[in-house]
Amino acid sequence: xxxxKKIFLLGGTGFIGAVxxxxxxxxxxxxxxxxxxxxxxxxxxxxQINTNTGSLGAFDLAxxxxxxxDTIIHLARMSGxxxxxxxxxxxxxxxxxxxxxxxxxxxxxxxHTVYVSGTLVYGDCGDRPVDEESPIQPIAFAREYIKAEKxxxxxxxxxxxxxxxxxxxxxxxxxxxxADFYLKSIKYQRVVPLFGDGQNLMSLIDVEDCxxxxxxxxxxxxxxxxxxxxxxxxxxxxxxxxERLAKYTRTEIRKFSVAEIENQFxxxxxxxxxxxxxxxxxxxxxxxxxxxxxxxxxxxxxxNLPAELWA
Numbered sequence: 333x334x335x336x337k338k339i340f341l342l343g344g345t346g347f348i349g350a351v352x353x354x355x356x357x358x359x360x361x362x363x364x365x366x367x368x369x370x371x372x373x374x375x376x377x378x379x380q381i382n383t384n385t386g387s388l389g390a391f392d393l394a395x396x397x398x399x400x401x402d403t404i405i406h407l408a409r410m411s412g413x414x415x416x417x418x419x420x421x422x423x424x425x426x427x428x429x430x431x432x433x434x435x436x437x438x439x440x441x442x443x444h445t446v447y448v449s450g451t452l453v454y455g456d457c458g459d460r461p462v463d464e465e466s467p468i469q470p471i472a473f474a475r476e477y478i479k480a481e482k483x484x485x486x487x488x489x490x491x492x493x494x495x496x497x498x499x500x501x502x503x504x505x506x507x508x509x510x511a512d513f514y515l516k517s518i519k520y521q522r523v524v525p526l527f528g529d530g531q532n533l534m535s536l537i538d539v540e541d542c543x544x545x546x547x548x549x550x551x552x553x554x555x556x557x558x559x560x561x562x563x564x565x566x567x568x569x570x571x572x573x574x575e576r577l578a579k580y581t582r583t584e585i586r587k588f589s590v591a592e593i594e595n596q597f598x599x600x601x602x603x604x605x606x607x608x609x610x611x612x613x614x615x616x617x618x619x620x621x622x623x624x625x626x627x628x629x630x631x632x633x634x635x636n637l638p639a640e641l642w643a
Contacts, residue, residue, distance in 0.1 A: 337550055338364045340399055340443070342388065343407030345369055345378075347507055348448065348500075352405070352543035357381055366399050368408075389428035393435045396443065403550045404436075404445045409480065415600070418476035425480030433483055436493045444494040446549050447484045450474065451501045451535065451560070451609050459533060461612035464499075464558040472604035494555030498546060501562050501611050504632045505539030513605065514577060518641055523586040524578045527593055530571030532608035537563045538626035538635055548622045559618055562611035565628035570606075573629065580633060582643035 344353040344367045356363045357380060366382045368391050384395055388408045396404075410428070412421035436443060452474035454462045470478045481497075488495040504510050517525050537545075545561045553559055568576075574585050593602040613619060626632045 334362045334551075336362050336364060337403055338399060338401045339366070339550065340396065340401035340404045341365060341367045341407075342404065343409065343448075344405075346407060347505060348503065348539060348542055348546070349407045351505070351539050352407070352546055353378070353381070355540075355543050355547055366395070366401070368395070370408075387428075389424055389431070393432070396435065397439070400441060401443045404443050405546060405550070406445055406447045406484075407546075409477065415476065418473065419479070422476045422479035425477075426483055429480060429483040433487050433493065442493050444496065444550075444555055445484070445487075446546065446553065447481070447495060447497045448546060449481055449497055449499045451499050451611060452604065452607065453478055453481070453499065454609060456532075456603075456607040457610070458608050459610060461610050462560070463612040463614050464560055465614060471607055472600050475600075488556055488558075491556055496549060496553045496555055497558045498549060498553070499558060499560050500537055500542045500545075501535035501560075501566075501609055502537070503539050503542050504536055504636050506636060506638075508539065509604075510636060515638065515641065517586075518577070518581050518583055521586075522583050524574045524581070524583055526571060526574045526585050526587045527602075527605040528570075528588070528590055530569060530574060530587075532570050532606050533567055533610045534570055534573055535562045535609050535611035536566040536568075536573075536629065536632060537561060538632045540635070541622075541624050541626055544625070545619075545622055548618075552618060552621055557615070559615055560611045560613045562613075562619075563624055563627050563632070564619070566632070567610055568629055576629060576633060577637075580637060580643065581641050 343349045356365050369383050369385055410421040410425040412418045452472050453468050453470045454466050455469035455471045484495055487493055517523055578585050626635050
């Protein structure tokens with residue numbers, strides 16, 4: 333029987349976290365789960381889980397001493413609006429993370445922290461494969477938010493506590509960028525947007541597989557390492573992605589120029605939707621050890637395209 337793990341989850345009610353929480357709580361024989369939740373919500377779904385309410389920056393760290401988790405999964409991020417709002421949120425997040433790291437360093441039994449980041453930290457890399465050793469040159473939202481990640485990056489390299497950092501690419505799900513940029517446009521305007529020339533590469537993963545790989549990392553990822561997460565058949569150009577959506581929904585593609593994107597969404601969003609990322613890995617054995625539910629673009633689309641939008 334698989335060894336039972338005590339898991340302390342930060343950010344378990346968010347976009348990825350809600351799926352991960354369901355997956356972890358479904359297997360009570362191998363996972364003993366405690367969650368920190370920022371607000372009282374979804375209580376019916378969480379009634380079988382040991383939960384504590386508090387903020388990332390101020391929750392009682394004695395909870396960690398009492399629970400003594402084997403693993404801390406960290407998906408929590410303080411968010412803000414606009415560049416100044418994100419900078420302020422990132423600064424607060426960095427302070428909160430430094431506080432947690434300082435506390436963990438004093439524990440006699442060191443919990444393994446699995447911190448979830450993203451591939452915007454690599455910047456626009458054209459068609460060059462981007463692996464865990466690629467340089468960090470954050471763009472778009474990561475330009476500010478990486479400040480909150482830096483304490484964990486420093487902790488990973490210093491090795492005083494066991495830390496693993498995961499970097500998933502574009503994550504497809506019902507309440508993600510896929511809904512905001514594509515599903516709403518298809519539903520209300522009957523067009524599939526194409527941002528810029530569409531030649532930028534998109535590495536994608538379904539939210540169910542992203543959560544599954546995070547759970548996989550609890551038992552199979554090594555501390556002191558970065559892991560890029562992506563689906564084996566999940567890399568296409570933005571144009572190819574738009575063409576497949578147009579085919580499934582029988583809608584037209586509408587091209588937005590760079591100027592139109594910036595006018596409508598702002599510079600940060602323009603950088604996010606036009607940056608190019610071909611995720612690669614130095615650790616293929618980690619991905620090979622996981623069974624993907626939605627390994628291809630077509631399967632991801634089929635899993636996340638609402639029935640009313642199918643042609």
